[in-house]
Amino acid sequence: MGVGSWLFSRTKLYKELMKSVGTQVYQDLLRYVQNRPAYPPDNIETYINDGYLFNPYVYSIVSFIAQKCGAIPWGVYEVKNKKALHLYKSTTKPDLSSRIVRTKALVAIENHELNELFLKPNILQGWAEFFEQVAGFKLITGNSYVHCVGPSGGPNAGKVKELWPIPSQIIKPVAGDRTEPIKGYQYMQQAALLPANQVIHIKYWTPEYLNGAFLYGVSPIRAGRRVVTRSNASYDATVSSFQNMGAFGIISSTNEKSEFTEEQAEMIEKRFDRKTGPKNWGKPIITAADIKWQQIGMSPVDLNIIENDKLDLRTLCSIYHVPSELFNDSANKTYSNTKEAGSAVYTNAVLPLLNQFRDAFNMFIKGKYPENIYIDYDASMISELQDDLAMITSAIGNSWWITPNERRDIMNFAADEANPMMNEYWVPMGLNPMGAERLDDAALEEVEKRLRINDYLS
Numbered sequence: 538m539g540v541g542s543w544l545f546s547r548t549k550l551y552k553e554l555m556k557s558v559g560t561q562v563y564q565d566l567l568r569y570v571q572n573r574p575a576y577p578p579d580n581i582e583t584y585i586n587d588g589y590l591f592n593p594y595v596y597s598i599v600s601f602i603a604q605k606c607g608a609i610p611w612g613v614y615e616v617k618n619k620k621a622l623h624l625y626k627s628t629t630k631p632d633l634s635s636r637i638v639r640t641k642a643l644v645a646i647e648n649h650e651l652n653e654l655f656l657k658p659n660i661l662q663g664w665a666e667f668f669e670q671v672a673g674f675k676l677i678t679g680n681s682y683v684h685c686v687g688p689s690g691g692p693n694a695g696k697v698k699e700l701w702p703i704p705s706q707i708i709k710p711v712a713g714d715r716t717e718p719i720k721g722y723q724y725m726q727q728a729a730l731l732p733a734n735q736v737i738h739i740k741y742w743t744p745e746y747l748n749g750a751f752l753y754g755v756s757p758i759r760a761g762r763r764v765v766t767r768s769n770a771s772y773d774a775t776v777s778s779f780q781n782m783g784a785f786g787i788i789s790s791t792n793e794k795s796e797f798t799e800e801q802a803e804m805i806e807k808r809f810d811r812k813t814g815p816k817n818w819g820k821p822i823i824t825a826a827d828i829k830w831q832q833i834g835m836s837p838v839d840l841n842i843i844e845n846d847k848l849d850l851r852t853l854c855s856i857y858h859v860p861s862e863l864f865n866d867s868a869n870k871t872y873s874n875t876k877e878a879g880s881a882v883y884t885n886a887v888l889p890l891l892n893q894f895r896d897a898f899n900m901f902i903k904g905k906y907p908e909n910i911y912i913d914y915d916a917s918m919i920s921e922l923q924d925d926l927a928m929i930t931s932a933i934g935n936s937w938w939i940t941p942n943e944r945r946d947i948m949n950f951a952a953d954e955a956n957p958m959m960n961e962y963w964v965p966m967g968l969n970p971m972g973a974e975r976l977d978d979a980a981l982e983e984v985e986k987r988l989r990i991n992d993y994l995s
Contacts, residue, residue, distance in 0.1 A: 564715035566746055574709040574723045575749025581678045581706045584758040589677045592765050593772075594850050595758065597864055598857045599676045602886050607669035609891065609919070611655040614643035614911045622911065626892075630884050631916040633932055633947075637939065640946045643911060651697070651902075651912070658700035659686075670702040672890055675739060676857070679754035680705040682722070683737040685901060695905040703736075710738070710752045719752065737901050739893050761856045768849040858885040879921035888916070937965050 588595040616622055621642035628635040646652075658667045675681035682703040687696045703724065711730055713720035719738075721730030740754025758765060851869055854861040860878045862870045872878040891914050898912050916922055933944045941959045942952040953959045 561715070563718060566751065567712045567714060567718060567749070570712040570749035571714060572720065573711065575712050575752045576709065577753045578745055578748075578750045579756075579759060581680075581756070584677050584756050584762075585706060587769065588758045588765055589673075592768055594768060594853050594864070595677075595765060598853060598859060599673055601863070602676060602857065602859065602882070602890070603669045603672040604665075605882065605887050606672040606890055607665035607667070609887075609914050609916055611664070611912065611914045613646045613649040613651045613655075614913055615646050616642065616909050616911050617644055618642050626896075629888070630880075631888075631919075631922055636917060636947050637933075637936070637943075639913075640939070640943050643913065646908070646910065649908070649910065651906075651910075654697060654700060660699075667700065667702060668894075671739075671894065674702065674705045675741070675754070675890065677756065677758065678705040679741045679743075679756035679759070681739050682708050684731065685735050685737060697902065697905075710749075712749050712752065737894075737897050739897050757856050761853055764849050764852045764856075768846065768853075771846055771849070876921055883916070883919060883922055891916075935965075937963055 589599055590596070618641050621638050625635060625638045625642045628638065631639075655664050657663055662670075671681045671683060682705055684701040684703055685697045686699040686701065688694055688698070703722075708722050708724040708731075711720045711723055712718070713733075717733070719733045721733050722736050722738075723730055741757070743751060743753065743755035745751065745755070847866060847868070850864060850866055851861045854864065854866075859882050860869075860871060862872065863875075863878050863882065872881065895913060902910075902912070930948075933939065933947055936944075939947075940962055942954075945952055945959075
């Protein structure tokens with residue numbers, strides 16, 4: 538491209554940007570944080586320390602979803618039909634209809650270089666561990682960052698050779714201008730920025746837009762932090778109650794005329810501490826003093842801590858869009874069986890996360906590879922999402938508008954390229970190929986030889 542053409546294209550782009558109301562709005566939003574790191578509206582580390590690392594419910598739910606995300610394989614595909622691809626992307630569950638549309642839209646590329654990346658994204662991790670971290674950071678903090686490493690020059694410039702997850706609590710986006718909303722990413726207070734064109738940032742939507750808050754995603758724990766706080770306090774109260782054998786009250790003298798001195802009260806308190814606790818459970822305490830006990834507050838049973846724990850679990854499961862019955866909450870069954878509940882996990886929690894990463898990764902590699910490629914995950918082997926085999930066989934057996942090889946693809950069999958009839962459409966009446974009227978005797982004999990049909994009448 539010549540200098541004149543380049544200047545013309547840049548001028549045209551600038552004029553198009555000036556026509557956009559949206560970019561003017563973002564320009565005004567970025568004005569107050571331009572060229573400096575945008576800080577999140579709250580402390581992300583608290584979601585990690587007080588949530589995932591401290592609360593058993595948060596850990597159970599997040600690890601459950603993240604591990605399922607990491608177990609799903611990815612691959613490289615060639616786009617055959619763009620219209621079918623758009624239709625496939627609109628599906629919410631990989632059922633039979635979705636698989637049929639996917640077969641029309643994409644064909645797998647077995648020997649593409651990116652396939653190696655989906656087995657070992659970097660020298661320290663396999664794909665399952667890598668994507669578990671990507672999913673986990675987003676589920677906990679609302680943001681997930683992936684550093685895409687590759688050569689900056691030469692024939693492989695721009696191609697991705699390694700993928701590294703970046704902890705979301707140590708990295709901040711640096712605001713740019715209307716043509717480049719994110720100038721780069723600052724990590725660990727380093728002066729040098731990670732270029733924006735080397736980082737994939739996926740996040741949850743947030744309605745906050747002031748002071749660069751829209752450059753971050755909102756953490757699900759932020760919406761449920763009071764629930765997490767109450768749940769943590771519930772566990773602390775239960776542990777304290779067990780350690781103190783349920784005791785919570787005042788020890789005083791029975792003789793109103795002879796109250797304990799300060800030294801006597803401290804001595805009784807120290808002795809009580811030595812004689813109580815889990816290791817001294819059931820041991821008697823003997824004293825010659827005239828004392829009485831006055832209970833203060835309510836016991837854990839009276840406080841309904843166990844019932845509140847169940848409510849906390851259900852609320853957190855609702856925040857993360859998973860059924861609480863999968864987390865030992867048998868009293869809150871909403872699905873007829875475990876398979877339906879497991880299917881809801883994928884449909885409502887796992888697949889939306891995979892879809893966002895898929896779209897972000899495809900946008901990132903656009904124009905960096907010569908082939909018309911598309912990156913996608915393969916959810917066909919997930920047992921909770923599989924339709925009944927007999928139903929699939931019956932449905933595709935009556936679908937004459939798809940070829941036998943496409944049926945094999947739906948059933949996860951390799952295409953039979955040795956027989957050309959497997960790429961023909963077979964109509965219901967007599968199951969004849971639609972192109973049969975164009976076959977002469979010589980062509981039919983050739984087909985018979987390929988299909989190894991013996992004419993015993995001749």
